[in-house]
Amino acid sequence: MSNPFHHDLTHFDDVLRFWVNERPDATALDQEGRKTSYRELEENTRRIIAVFEAHGVGKGDHVAWLGKNSDLYCQLYIASARIGVVVAPVGWRLAPPEIAYILKDTGAKLVLAGEEFVETAKTIAHGLQTKPTVIGEMEARAAIAAQTPAEGFSKADDGDPVLQLYTSGTTGNPKGVMLSNGNLFALRNPGNAADLPWNHYNTDDCMLAAMPCAHIGGTGLINIAIANGIRCRVEAEFTPLGVLEAIEEGATHMFIVPAALQMVVQHPRAAETDFSNLRYMLYGAAPMPLELLKEVVRTMPDTGVMQVYGMTETTGTVTHLPPDDHSLDGNERMRSAGKAVPGVEIEVRGPDNKPVPVGEIGEICVRSPTNMAGYHNLPEATASTIDAEGWVHTGDAAIMDDDGYVYIQDRIKDMIITGGENVYPAEVESAIYGHPAIAEVAVIGIPSEKWGEEVKACVVCKPGHDLDVNDVIAYTRERVAPFKTPKSIDVIPEMPRNPSGKILRRQLRAPYWEGQDRQVS
Known part of the structure; x- marks a missing residue:
């Protein structure tokens, strides 16, 4: 028999039916000892489709998940993908106004919530014109178990949105x-x-999903596991100990952001952990400091370590830096984000949207069958991100070498990546701006050993006002998620501006990035 892992199916409905035929009793989902086989997963997702029907939810409608990583979310996601319902996982660390914005934007008819978020979800739903139905996790599990599995439903077309x-x-x-x-x-x-070794999965392999499901680095791993018919071990949230225990208990593949990886290798248990199960560890969302990478290789010498680069708009990974390009002593290529994965085209382009010469800086542009359908209800934003020829403009500035390796230099946009979470200064600035003592604010990212970058606010006070830094931080925290809240605040006499009046964030950042290899930590 040919290797079943190399099926050419490109739809969740087909994939699920394939694995029920090939490996019906193999474990698909595993969380806290709760195991779901491929046969049960196929049947449960049909039960969820029946629940959708009972609530008037069909193709093109939205449902939302507000909660931590859960095997219930995984099943909700796969059920949605089978029939073209769009599932939107909402970050549980977001502040209520941010959650409300997303629920309103999706127009979700149904919101499923982890038990600890049910009251938040109900309070928010009550304030929305759409009045979505909120169902807690325990109630949802009971409702699903009581349903007769749906039959004869129409599967989604390949191009229908299913994940938002x-x-x-x-x-x-x-x-x-x-x-x-x-x-x-x-x-x-x-x-x-391309016969890449890390594309080969064994029947006893296990993907560890510990990154948040509201990110492509979380839900994307569920995708890879089910596509390859292997076990997906779901951790409700990232903890260093949880990762170490999962590896000892058979996790063979994982993705992790460097800030989290640092916590894993520096945890007291790491020294006595058996890492021999872990075949491949992918890292990304921020560059890996060389000293940390050396520590990782020392700690888990038999694990293939691979950097990946991508974004939500490209469905995740579009470049990879393979294990062979990593060395304990460090090398020039380890400063790169690798080269395009098979099936992806990458160019570094100038402001004229033409490729720049090798070795010159420009914007990373990506053409890939994984490029998003677009932004929901935002045609202008979609058009400014995806050009007429189908290239996604990433906003990341980089240099490409003769071999196609991409070296990220800076972000054209001002995004801050802190612990793998994306923060845009504009949203934090708008949260701070209403503070009674503040006349002007600019938010920047500064280097952080722990988080890669951390959020700093630079503020100009209103005349006659004194500023209590802790008060400003508390004020901001009420309006945005804690990871977006500034860790520190500088009070400055005036904002540096260009002739047209635009604040020069780069000038504010400069003192903090002196001596750094690049302006991205």
């Missing part, structure tokens, strides 16, 4: 990135055709 992930917006509001079955599975076949 929210990415922080440069203008203060997040944008819903619409991804389809076609986007989610498009790079499997080119990767398999």
Whole structure:
């Protein structure tokens, strides 16, 4: 028999039916000892489709998940993908106004919530014109178990949006990135055709999903696991101990952001942990400091370490820095984000939208079958991100070498990446701006050993006002998520501006980034 892992299916409905035929009793989902086989997953998702029907939810409608990572969310996601319902996982760390914006933007008819978020969800839903139905996790599980599995439903078309992930917006509001079955599975076949070793999965492999499901680095791993018919171990949230225990208990593959990885390798248990199960560890969302990478290789010498680069708008990974390009002593290529994965085209372009010469700085542009369908209800934002030829303009400035390796230099946009979370200054600035003592504010990212970058606010006081820094931080925290709240505040006499009056964030950042290799930590 040919390797079943190399099927060429590109739709969740087909994939699920395939694995029920190939490996019906194999574990698909595993959380806190609760195991769901592929046969049960296929049947449960049909039960969820019946629940959708009972609530008048069909193709093109939105449902939302407000909660931590859960095997229930995984099943909600897959059920949605089978029939073209759009699922929107909402970051549980967001502040209520941010959650309300997303629920309103999706127009979700149904909101499923983890038990600890049910009251928040109900309070928010009550204030929305759409009045979505809120169902808690325990009630949802009971309702699903009581349903007769749906039969004879129409599966989604490959291009129908089925997953909507929210990415922080440069203008203060997040944008819903619409991804389809076609986007989610498009790079499997080119990767398999290239016979890349990390595209080969064994029947006893296990993907560890510990990054948040509201990010492509969380839900994307569920995708990879189910596509390859392996076990997906779901951790409700990232903890260093949880990751170490999962590895000892059989996790073979994982993705992690460097700030989280640092916590794992520096945890007291790491020294006595057996890492031999872990075959591949992918890292990304921020560059890996060389000293940390050396510590990782020392701690888990038999694990293939691989950097990946991508964004929500490209359904995740579009470049990779393979294990062979990593060395304990460090090398020039380890300063790069790697090169395009099979099936993806990458160019570094200038302001004229033409490729710049090798070695010159420009914007990373990506053409890939994984490029999003667009931003939900934002045609202008979509058109400014995806050009007429289908290239996504990432906003990341980089240099490409003769071999196609991409070296990220800075962000054209002012986004801050802190612990793998994306923060746009504009949304934090708008949260701070109403403070009675503040006349002007500019938010920047500064280097952080722990988080890669951390958020700093530079403020100009109103005449005659004194500023209590802790009061400003508390004020901001009420309006945005804690990870977006400034860790520190500088009071400055005036903002540096260009001749047209635009605040020069780069000038504010400069003192903090002196001596750094690049302006991205």
